Amino acid sequence: MTDDTDTAGPASDDDGHDHADVRYLDAKISIDDRAFSRRVRDRLLAALPPDPTVFDAACGTGVALDRLREWGVEPGAYHGVDTADEVIRVARDRHSAPEIGFTAGDAIAAAERVTAAGEPVATPDLVVAGCFLDLVPVETALDAFTTAAAPGGLVYAPFSFDGTTEFAPSHRADDLVTTVFHTEIDAHDGRDSGAGRAAVDYCRRADGTLLAVDAADWIVRPTADGAYPDDERYFLATVLGYVADALFTDGGDGDPAGWTPTARATAALDDTDQTVADLRDWLQTRRQQLAAGGLVYLAHQLDVLYQTG
Numbered sequence: 001m002t003d004d005t006d007t008a009g010p011a012s013d014d015d016g017h018d019h020a021d022v023r024y025l026d027a028k029i030s031i032d033d034r035a036f037s038r039r040v041r042d043r044l045l046a047a048l049p050p051d052p053t054v055f056d057a058a059c060g061t062g063v064a065l066d067r068l069r070e071w072g073v074e075p076g077a078y079h080g081v082d083t084a085d086e087v088i089r090v091a092r093d094r095h096s097a098p099e100i101g102f103t104a105g106d107a108i109a110a111a112e113r114v115t116a117a118g119e120p121v122a123t124p125d126l127v128v129a130g131c132f133l134d135l136v137p138v139e140t141a142l143d144a145f146t147t148a149a150a151p152g153g154l155v156y157a158p159f160s161f162d163g164t165t166e167f168a169p170s171h172r173a174d175d176l177v178t179t180v181f182h183t184e185i186d187a188h189d190g191r192d193s194g195a196g197r198a199a200v201d202y203c204r205r206a207d208g209t210l211l212a213v214d215a216a217d218w219i220v221r222p223t224a225d226g227a228y229p230d231d232e233r234y235f236l237a238t239v240l241g242y243v244a245d246a247l248f249t250d251g252g253d254g255d256p257a258g259w260t261p262t263a264r265a266t267a268a269l270d271d272t273d274q275t276v277a278d279l280r281d282w283l284q285t286r287r288q289q290l291a292a293g294g295l296v297y298l299a300h301q302l303d304v305l306y307q308t309g
Contacts, residue, residue, distance in 0.1 A: 020084030025060045027235035028218075032063070032130075036158055037214035040303040041071065044126075044156055047211060047307060051076030052125035055114060055148065057107035057141070058082055058132040062091040065100070075099065079124075081107040107132070108141050114148035124148060127155045134161035137190030138198040142306075146206060149308045157304040159216055161185075162196030164300035165243075169289070173282040176274055177243060180265045184246035187264070196302030207309040216303040219296075226293025233290065236297055240286055247279050256280045 052075055056064050059080025068075065079101045082088055088104040095102075103110060107129075114123060127145040145155045165178045182193040192198050203210040220232050228236070244252035248259045261269065261276050269276065289295035 020060070020082065020087045021238065022061060022087060022090050023231065023234060024238045025063070025087070027231035027238075028131075029063055030230045031218050031220060031232060031235060032159060035216045035218050035301065036067075037212075037216050037303040040156075040158070040212040040214045040216075040305050043212040044154065044305055045071060045073065047154055047305075048073060049125055053123065053150075054078045054126045054128065055111060055124035055145075056080035057111060057127065057129040057145065058135070059091060059102065059107075059128075060087055062095045062100075062102070064128045064130055065095060079103065081105055081110045083107075108136060108144045111144040111148040123150045123153075125150055125153050127153070129155070129157045131159040131161075133157055133199055134185060134191060134193060134195035138192055138195050139202055140190065142199065142202050142206075146208065146306065146308050151308060153308050154211075155304075155306045155308070157199055157306075159218070159301045160196040160199050160304055161193065162300045162302050163194040164298070166298040167286060168296040168298075169294070171282050171285060173274060173278040176268055176272055177247065177279065177282050180262075180268045181243050181246045183264050183268070184262075196300075196304065199304045200302065203304060203306040206306070209307045209309070210304075211307050212303075212305040214303050216301045218299040218301060220298075221296040222293040228293065236290055236295065239297060240283070240290065243286075244283055247283060252283045256284055259283075 052073065054065070054068070054075045054077070056062070056078065059082050062080055065075070065078055065080070077099045080091060081103045082091070083104070083106060085104045088102045091102045111127065127149050129141065129145060133141060142155065149155055163182060165181060167174065185191055185193040200210065200213050220228065220236050222228050241251065247261060247265050249262055250259065252259055259276075259280050261279060265279060269279075286295060
């Protein structure tokens with residue numbers, strides 16, 4: 001497949017976060033490998049035709065292609081789309097073959113054009129949308145993906161965030177912090193912090209078949225000696241950065257005494273007996289725990305597999 005370049009979007013979504021940081025994407029590979037549902041994977045493999053044509057939405061560096069190959073699937077054609085030019089450059093460097101292509105552009109827009117005459121992306125047997133549905137309007141994305149897929153084709157949405165974020169050890173401000181964090185997600189252009197269950201609801205209402213759904217939780221924890229596997233400490237530091245941006249206007253940089261809560265954090269504080277000091281202590285404590293090798297993180301996610309009618 002061709003290496004066409006569409007009009008590329010920014011490397012970050014409208015929440016200002018760099019979801020296309022190559023080191024972050026590489027750091028989460030080991031976490032994804034632990035998290036993905038083997039049951040949903042097996043159902044996917046049973047339903048795939050030989051040499052499938054694959055469209056990979058928000059493909060990152062092409063990890064889904066690597067994972068398919070690890071599972072014994074060699075796509076007859078593969079095309080990945082991601083908004084970030086740097087990520088696409090890395091993907092092309094890591095995967096070079098005539099049947100493999102990557103495009104810098106909008107994955108939903110590209111999927112909507114899959115069936116249009118003259119487009120380079122053949123009608124896919126499989127659409128993959130990993131770690132993506134909480135970044136976009138769920139119904140808009142799934143409308144595009146289910147329409148793009150071949151009759152009887154598959155839409156596989158692993159690691160779809162489903163509205164639970166937890167850190168350990170516990171802290172008195174945990175509930176307040178996660179409320180602000182999830183509210184921040186929900187505030188952007190149709191995004192849904194409960195994207196996993198929204199996807200399940202969509203698939204149950206659609207004309208095709210919800211083939212499988214299962215939990216695929218990210219769990220990051222240190223070993224007994226306080227070390228984190230591979231580069232997972234960097235992954236967790238990035239997640240803390242996302243939370244810090246939801247809590248404080250400056251992302252928790254500089255002197256903690258000067259950290260100013262965001263409007264959403266201020267509104268959430270108005271409904272509790274907690275104070276800005278509690279939020280500041282939460283972030284300081286979590287950063288100290290991460291540095292000391294004592295922080296545990298869990299994000300509840302769903303792997304969703306749908307077959308078009």
